[in-house]
Amino acid sequence: MRIMIVDDEAPARMRLRRLIEELGEYQVVGEAANGREALLRYGELNPDILLMDIRMPGMDGLEAAKHLSALPDPPAVIFTTAYSDHALAAFEAHAVGYLLKPVRKERLDEALKAVRRLTRSQVESVHAQEGRARSHICAYVRGNLQLIPVSRIRYFQADQKYVTVRFPEGRVLIEESLKALEEEFGDSFIRIHRNALVACAYVTGLEKTAEGSCQVRLQDIPEPLEVSRRHVAAVRRKFKELAI
């Protein structure tokens, strides 16, 4: 069994590595200091199990697990945490494995023997209980994992089955519903059309077209986006608020 250790604290990683080596039957294939690094190294290391801290800078363990669980062949994840905070009730409710730090060797052994793959719904329900928005959008481009920081995204545009995620460097397709995205990122994105959400922070202008409809311009993005008649008033109001 190949194990990857994900924790932002070097002493914590060191200790887990030592405990696992003492158990003997497992191989530590690599370490990562946060969720983002874990996802980026995942493809190269190809671990069967991730021992992952919940609270990490950049991208936390829950979000990383959420992205991993969307993979076609997801790894097993055991969370580690120093303090039994409210999140753990959700873990228990959804049979998600976790260990309390400092981790005991026997507990680690039991947890590794009992590992199960996380299902997407498990992670999602835990994550939803946390009530936090993701910091990154994860997309699979020709089998490779690509992470796009939400703070760089200019807009989401729905098209049939997929949603296009647009950022200055390009665009990717994800399989999520615009409605769910709106719920998750409603604080920083606004609906301008039945099929589009734009990042409020990057709107540079609202303008009228020759045909009399309204469109928005976004920073670093050449194409304007149409604002539907239904949303014009709400969009104007929002930008008036932001302008103040």
Next chain:
Amino acid sequence: MRGKNNNDAKGIGLPREDTLFLPDFCGVRTVFVVVVSAQLLAFLVLLARMDQATDPWGELGLVSLFVQWVALSSAALLCIARPLLRRLGNVGAGLASYGLVLLATLAVSELAYWIMGGISLGSEPVVAGHAGFLARNLAIGAIVGAVALRYLYVQHRWRRNLEAEARARFQALQARIRPHFLFNSMNTIASLTRSRPDLAETAVEDLADLFRAALGDGREQVSLAEELEFGRRYLNIERLRLGERLTVDWDDVDALPQDIMLPALTLQPLLENAVYHGIAPLPEGGTVQVSGRCDHGMLTLAVSNPIPSEPGAASSRGNRMALENIRQRLEAVYGNRARLTTETTANQYRVIMSIPCGTGWT
């Protein structure tokens, strides 16, 4: 007044001193209250039989004289008997003081009867029968005494509740190091015990010192030198955990007068906040800057940290709670003379705490 306040303040540490519900009847303030209340009672008695009075002013003088005598002799008895009453507990002291009030009433009435018996005011004799006079005065004394004692008891209980509440809140606020910190530190120590036993040992010592202070070693005030030491110990532990990600810049705090007293654990939580909300969420870490100055009788300490680009809603709420906690503790000690303010610039968050220093406060 001054003496009484000091006594109250000490009461936080020594609750036994103030268990008797009766105020100190030897004190000027209490005697004054007794005199004013007695006079009001005299007015009341006179008003009740205004229509029968032939010479209202003369009668007011007599009634006042009588009531004041009863009141002041009761107060004198209670003042003398205070050490005795304190030993009786509140129920015993209540009954005993009630008895003393009745005794004073009886004695003064008896005296008044003999003096007044000789004189007569106007056509009517001032007092009718001996027994009737005594009984009437005793009844009034019994009712007024009971009401007054009950009032004092209720007021005492209310004040004790207030004190207990303030004390409990203070202690709860003090024992407030984040549990996360404890368990993370334990984990760090567990990691270091084999690889770096020397560091693990220091960490255990630092942790012990911090928790001794947090769990309250009985002292509510420490010197600035001690508080800075708490801060250093705390940051030592966090540095083991966060490694290169945490750097601390102690500006010029050693130049401050190190013997200024301040409530224990006021700077440490600010540092904890800076690490927790400023450094830990940054993958690349950052610098916590501590600076201080002392002028115009105010000690000002400032702690600043970088702001993570994506602040979580939950963490800023935690920060506000921690600041509110410190603010309440400062208020409990300094009233409105201490200040806790925050400043936010594009990439720095700064908390500034100002407390009075020098001899102007106790």
